[in-house]
Amino acid sequence: MSRPTVNDLAKAAGVSLATIDRVLNSRPGVREQTIRRVNEAIERIGFVRDVTAANLARQRRYKFAFVLPDAPGEFVTLLRSAVNEAAAGPIVDRMDLTVATVPPNDPHFLVKTLRRLGASQIDGIAIFAPETPHVRDEIAHLKESGVAVVALVSDLPNTGRDHFVGIDNIAAGRTAGVLMGRFMREIRGSVLVLASSMQARANAERRLGFDQVMATQFGAIEVLPSLEGHNDPETIRRIISAVLDSRKDIAGIYSVGTGNGVLVDLLKEMGRDQDLVVIGHELTRNTRRALEDGVLDAVINQDTGHIARSALRVLRAKTDGIDILSSQERIRIEIIIRENLY
Amino acid sequence: MSRPTVNDLAKAAGVSLATIDRVLNSRPGVREQTIRRVNEAIERIGFVRDVTAANLARQRRYKFAFVLPDAPGEFVTLLRSAVNEAAAGPIVDRMDLTVATVPPNDPHFLVKTLRRLGASQIDGIAIFAPETPHVRDEIAHLKESGVAVVALVSDLPNTGRDHFVGIDNIAAGRTAGVLMGRFMREIRGSVLVLASSMQARANAERRLGFDQVMATQFGAIEVLPSLEGHNDPETIRRIISAVLDSRKDIAGIYSVGTGNGVLVDLLKEMGRDQDLVVIGHELTRNTRRALEDGVLDAVINQDTGHIARSALRVLRAKTDGIDILSSQERIRIEIIIRENLY
DNA sequence: ATTGACATGAGGTACGTACCTCATTTAGGA
DNA sequence: TCCTAAATGAGGTACGTACCTCATGTCAAT
Known part of the structure; x- marks a missing residue:
């Protein structure tokens, strides 16, 4: 009935709390067979880490950034507004959110921005930019550093990004x-x-x-x-x-x-x-x-509010290593006429 | 920069932590002027309660129920599926979710169900049912008991429900x-x-x-x-x-x-x-x-997945006494043709 | 049997807040 | 001024987990 804790898990695996901590957080100094034993116990008792308790203990701040084009179009303005609105809501609990703006046809500046963000202990980046070879390389570096990467509005299909938030x-x-x-x-x-x-x-x-x-x-x-x-x-x-x-x-x-x-x-x-x-x-x-x-x-x-929130949910889930709810994160192709305006 | 804690608030209000706890949780034994002083300090330093830390401390479980009709239609089946899918996702952290089924044309049974739920320390109920005088009365009782009430799919406009999740x-x-x-x-x-x-x-x-x-x-x-x-x-x-x-x-x-x-x-x-x-x-x-x-x-x-998640978000927000993000909770009238099927 | 390196355990503190108990202070009335 | 009731403060424990230190155990080699 009640959710198993790390104490329950330690008992189930026959190890101490310190060992549980080491396994859960991939710390060095644990034998393979002990790791295996703990992981089996995790499956057996259905242990699910309490992410909110862990975030409290470690004073976790998620550091995410949106990289948006500095384009004259209304859509980008709308998207920026949507990001700002999401930033004022409950979804950004324990999040530090940065919005970086890049000139739309300057891949060099974009790469420099991604590099700067990557060097700033960023946890995740949502990128609205076209795919070029340099961008591809930089995203590969980000992925190597364990940074979660979401392609926003325009997919980056050959970059190894974690998820695409947008429409077909x-x-x-x-x-x-x-x-x-x-x-x-x-x-x-x-x-x-x-x-x-x-x-x-x-x-x-x-x-x-x-x-x-x-x-x-x-x-x-x-x-x-x-x-x-x-x-x-x-x-x-x-x-x-x-x-x-x-x-x-x-x-x-x-x-x-x-x-x-x-x-x-x-x-x-x-x-x-x-x-x-x-x-x-x-x-x-x-x-x-x-x-x-x-x-x-x-x-x-395509609803910019949904896009902004979805990107943040996905980045957080990727950072925490938990699953997303696919149906929630599927951006709709909406048909709007006068009668169903919202 | 960093989020003010109850300790910061105590200093700002010039009272002890115990008094802060008493004011925040509306406990008896605090003078009006002390309450005023604390509330002013809350405004002044921008104190926002850390709900997740509080939930951990009090071992909070939100108890919510969906009351759905036992109708032969596909839509109700879809809605029930959507509730079940939401119940398997991250949104139900620290939630106990019940789905109660009532015969569609039996207001008496519905009222009995609401009464039973109301007597079970329920925090919130999402109701998909027509409005009758008896239902209205029962919801009034629920509201008096501090239960959050969301009308689902079919509004209950004269009942004092907290929110309507559905379309026009x-x-x-x-x-x-x-x-x-x-x-x-x-x-x-x-x-x-x-x-x-x-x-x-x-x-x-x-x-x-x-x-x-x-x-x-x-x-x-x-x-x-x-x-x-x-x-x-x-x-x-x-x-x-x-x-x-x-x-x-x-x-x-x-x-x-x-x-x-x-x-x-x-x-x-x-x-x-x-x-x-x-x-x-x-x-x-x-x-x-x-x-x-x-x-x-x-x-x-109308997307049943969005409806189910929205109901849960609204019930949780009402229970915690925090704001909802209106744009997120507005259910769309979607036009679906073959090309934008999802 | 002894030694050294590695693995693991035990215990403590921390996070922000809730909640409890008992001691101390305050305010008002006689 | 004294007394009493109410208000407030101080301190402790708890939640689940992270993270640290140091003690203890295990295993393999000599």
């Missing part, structure tokens, strides 16, 4: 594609695709998923080549209005990334805010308003 | 309505509405939301009176096929509750599995398969 962007693009095709009354015409830059892996994956669905399920709709707005309002205005002016068959717009404020304003000015199917990503202040105004028909969202 | 079913119905209208290529014809029973408050609310949207945004679509299947496969088959046979203008089906297995099978048998827009609720094994097969076009879901 191909599936997100597919989701957008299905909604685009289903929301159109007639399967004809063309769809304009807007992205900040197709260099970003997430954007490329979303476009790929979108194309898959449009080609297989809505073949009579032509998906136009991606227009790159580079987060520049004037560029976005120029390229979008040029296409809308020259092609009369545009039936929908898929905005692959963030930065939807300019797009929404432009559609309103052109009087095209109610006749196109417009689908974007990420629930920001701009996309919220656009959903409410009916300019945006749906937003494919 | 009117908004869920509206969401279904928007998808129904948007997924139709032509705004005409009629929609068949299937419910287990319209007596259930959730079902009535969903139907209300659905009607609101259909009437205001898709007025040329006729929404038929609800058909009540009473969770009986034969009844469901009979009433659905009768309508589908007699009316050739049926363009969509809205299934308000659960129990979609029979509906899906029948549509397949009748060869109507690909030409209707079919929208249902709750992500169950049946609706998953139906989404994958293309019989169901969308499912409006």
Whole structure:
């Protein structure tokens, strides 16, 4: 009934408390056969370390860091806010949390930041950055030092990171594609695709998923080549209005990334805010308003609050060597329309 | 920098540790002015009780119970599974969790169950049951005894419960309505509405939301009176096929509750599995398969895992007298199609 | 049998807080 | 001023575990 303690475990293994401590904390000076005996007793009586008591005894502070890009996009701002909100809640009990910002296209600076963090007795790092060979190497070093590493939003699949907290962007693009095709009354015409830059892996994956669905399920709709707005309002205005002016068959717009404020304003000015199917990503202040105004028909969202909390839970679990609850840590591809806004 | 302890607080308030203990734990024998002095010191130095250290000292076990209906529906089965899964995870540290089952239409048995739980030194109860005057009274008693009460899935708005963990079913119905209208290529014809029973408050609310949207945004679509299947496969088959046979203008089906297995099978048998827009609720094994097969076009879901964990977090927070993180505890109205299945 | 190195045990203190007992102080009334 | 009741302080033990020191035991080699 009651939870077995280290005293129970010592009795069960036939050793002293000091030996239990040595085995549990991998201290030197214990024979293999004694270690085996203790581990068997752990299985036998179902001993589970009381992590909160241990943290009290050792005055444990978990040192975690988020490494976020210093990018102009709204999503990063939202993510930073979410990290700050999580930092003010119960999840950070006994945690020291650092947020490090790196320029988005400077792998050298990123590596330097990771190195600095690695040298500061950090327990875990959540990284939102693209994968490069140097990043891969640095993460390998972190792993060797026993630092827990979580890839945030954008996976780092070849780095040996402990966990990925984010969505499958191909599936997100597919989701957008299905909604685009289903929301159109007639399967004809063309769809304009807007992205900040197709260099970003997430954007490329979303476009790929979108194309898959449009080609297989809505073949009579032509998906136009991606227009790159580079987060520049004037560029976005120029390229979008040029296409809308020259092609009369545009039936929908898929905005692959963030930065939807300019797009929404432009559609309103052109009087095209109610006749196109417009689908974007990420629930920001701009996309919220656009959903409410009916300019945006749906937003494919990943909840930054869930992402921030999940990263912290995973980092803590990895540091403590305990299991995570998979269903809790699976970030959803959320479809948001006006009626289910939250 | 470091977190103030009870020793720091004693110094700051100019009293002994024993007095601090008396004030913090509301023990008798402390003058009002001393209490005031301690509370001012708490504000001044930002003392926050270390709940985990206190729990260790007092060998605290939280005693929580879920009161669930013994109903034949899949959703309750899913919810029970979710509670069991949560019970196997880290969230139940120092918790004793009980699941009590009550017949769905027996308020008397429910009240008896609540009374029994209330008499067992329970700290908190999560209740999935309809609100009746007797239930209201019993919850009032529980509240008087300091028991935390969370309404689960179906709100108990006039009971003084501490928190509601669930979705707004009117908004869920509206969401279904928007998808129904948007997924139709032509705004005409009629929609068949299937419910287990319209007596259930959730079902009535969903139907209300659905009607609101259909009437205001898709007025040329006729929404038929609800058909009540009473969770009986034969009844469901009979009433659905009768309508589908007699009316050739049926363009969509809205299934308000659960129990979609029979509906899906029948549509397949009748060869109507690909030409209707079919929208249902709750992500169950049946609706998953139906989404994958293309019989169901969308499912409006509330994540039972999130609900179970949220209830436990809220009950624990209420018992400890600390704040909850609102954004974490807001249950989403999820739109699930095949591409964003999880 | 003796010695030395390694393994293990015993006992103590610490973490922040709860809770208990008994001694001391304080405040108010006669 | 004295007495009494109430308020407060002082000190100790407990929770489960970490971590330290030093004493004791074990084993292998000489």
